[in-house]
Amino acid sequence: MSKVVKCREVGVDCDFEARGETEQEVLQKCAEHAKNDHGMNEIPPELAAKVKSAIHDELRRLEDACGFADIGATVNATGPTPHC
Numbered sequence: 056m057s058k059v060v061k062c063r064e065v066g067v068d069c070d071f072e073a074r075g076e077t078e079q080e081v082l083q084k085c086a087e088h089a090k091n092d093h094g095m096n097e098i099p100p101e102l103a104a105k106v107k108s109a110i111h112d113e114l115r116r117l118e119d120a121c122g123f124a125d126i127g128a129t130v131n132a133t134g135p136t137p138h139c
């Protein structure tokens with residue numbers, strides 16, 4: 056199962072989502088995106104930690120419409136509160 060995190064999930068008003076097979080790959084893509092689209096040359100450690108904790112397994116397509124499903128979601132408690 057792929058790992059995925061969306062900019063929106065770390066409090067950025069942006070529809071970008073990074074996905075990869077590993078957390079490392081997702082973080083890598085986030086770093087590139089932050090640099091290219093948000094003009095951040097480096098991700099500050101506190102944001103990196105936030106991103107890391109927001110990374111979750113990609114769920115079925117259905118969840119895209121309503122954030123997270125209640126079944127099988129691995130949402131970190133410190134992340135933004137998901138709602139439909």
Ligand SMILES: [Zn+2]
Pocket residue numbers: 062067069070071088092093
């Ligand atoms: Zn973004």
